[in-house]
Amino acid sequence: MDKRITIYDLAKTLGVSAGTVSRSLNDHPSISQKTKDRVISKANELGYKTNKFAVNLSTQKSNTIGVIVPKLNSIFMSTVLAGIEKIANEAGYNLIISQSLESMEKEKLNAKTLYDSGVDALLVSLAYDTTDFDHFANYIRNKIPLIFIDRVHNLPNCSTIIIDNKLAGFEATEHLITQGCKNLLYISGNLKRNVYSERLKGFKEAMAKHNLKFNQANLLESDLGPSSVKDVIAHINNNDIPIDGLFVANDTFAAHCIKELKKEKYKIPSDIKIIGFNNDPISELVTPTLSTINYPGYELGVLAGQSVISHLNGGIDLHPANSITLRHKLIIRESTL
């Protein structure tokens, strides 16, 4: 019905050139204030809307930021996203979000799609099984800001935003030891991912510091899916020396473990003390409440957002290959007392 109004329409009715209209609308210095006012008021009067498609083509920027996360439906990730979205939105950027579903293949596809659709920057939290990183080469080559969050990988000229997983793992483990645990078990996610391998390092260091020797029985690598709880139970039941301290890679899985362990008549925390990770809402709703490491997802998202925006605005990378580390915090609750 009502044809969309273009700068040419405005130009014609105002008796100026399209260029002048464009510059007026963008508050370009070489246009007099009077003309700007005329243009702007006429634009409002006629209900002019700038056509983003045209702007994008001519500027070769999309004002969108791509995000690839393993799974949307995780409370941690969606919290991170909430933080990113807030910042991006305030800065006038849209967020295109896609999920890799923990598959490198899908991650590659997503990276390509987002690249093709011309995102101005990309934020990535890696899939479980991502081993090569060629799918990010295009971004780096074309100097499109690429920032890894949480599940990171060190690529030249890419920022990373993380917490000190090793230290966090150390603190969690030491806490268990301090509470009297002698035979620990670290239930880890895929060790290819920094978050889990770093925590393992911390785990080992804490053990070493307290003269506990680490062996394979102290480690169980898992996909952390609900159905894998049975593996945990089996591992614990079949262990020679009874396990009395559990460090679990995330709170949700820890909660599942608690539930099943209780079924198996283990007393938490008297028989087995448990500490989780993330400080998900669930951690204070289970019985007993779950000790954990606070992982500030929202702040992480905010920082990631700010980092991208500053890259984008700064033009030149302010911090080539920098890395931001957020503060974590040990939270002690009933499950380790």
Next chain:
Amino acid sequence: MDKRITIYDLAKTLGVSAGTVSRSLNDHPSISQKTKDRVISKANELGYKTNKFAVNLSTQKSNTIGVIVPKLNSIFMSTVLAGIEKIANEAGYNLIISQSLESMEKEKLNAKTLYDSGVDALLVSLAYDTTDFDHFANYIRNKIPLIFIDRVHNLPNCSTIIIDNKLAGFEATEHLITQGCKNLLYISGNLKRNVYSERLKGFKEAMAKHNLKFNQANLLESDLGPSSVKDVIAHINNNDIPIDGLFVANDTFAAHCIKELKKEKYKIPSDIKIIGFNNDPISELVTPTLSTINYPGYELGVLAGQSVISHLNGGIDLHPANSITLRHKLIIRESTL
């Protein structure tokens, strides 16, 4: 460095016109197979990438779908999004996701931004306090598919995807009554939203059917934030007749209620039976495990996605103003036994 290759470059090196290249790449019928093959192989050889910006401008479509949700960091919503994303992605659409943070003002802003950035369709789950809907007028006027999910509103020519909240509320309530509850309390979210008001209807109907008379003491409207649990406790403690059955608007809030009620020495379920809503993961991890209504978030997302895509592909709206209702399911666990 390596200049981006355009169809004009291809055209020149192949000795054909740009139009032919374009049509070849899009598998247009009026191009011979031989030419198509030549073009395509040369395109691959030279690493041609189509410039989405140009495509968007000339077709006036963006291949993106906008989504506005109240909050990203809710397990239910992120599950819905996961479903939407999967379908959209498979169909070659990108998802631009934004959150209203339960504020109508931000919802308006988001709607405008997404409209301006030219989304091909919009999916919306309404904010708590959305009362007018002018911000969607542009979509409707320009025949951009607009689909409401979960928290819906009936607008002409807009689809809605929901569950039968009234029936679900009825079943939840009747279940409590069947279990012997006489004095019920429905802890509701903002009654302006269909999901909560519909459940209230079901709640009242079930009471009426079983000869319980409803009065204001049976209803507590809440923002369902963790800090509002104290209102619930106060309401229960101060009630003349002891409340013995709780129907809570979502599982997370129900979990918080359980926790606090236990602190107040109420026995669950013997003193008070509780049923939640959504079947969030948390519902089977709390003690006692929480009865609830299964709300298939992922399926809802998938359906929403499919619905949008079919609108988009069909061109003409296949189902003007239709409404899809998903099947819910009563799940009985310890908290009501």
Next chain:
DNA sequence: TTTTATTACGCAACCGATTGCGTTATTATG
């Protein structure tokens, strides 16, 4: 073989901005 369809392409307008450069009006300087 001529006429009529088809097939396969080319031409060029168009989508709606942005922007470097040139030109004219205006103001400042000598």
Next chain:
DNA sequence: CATAATAACGCAATCGGTTGCGTAATAAAA
């Protein structure tokens, strides 16, 4: 008052595709 600066704006190319319409080449029908 003449000239140099500056300010304010117009011109037109450009971004990279899409697509209606016209036409030459080839195939089918008369």
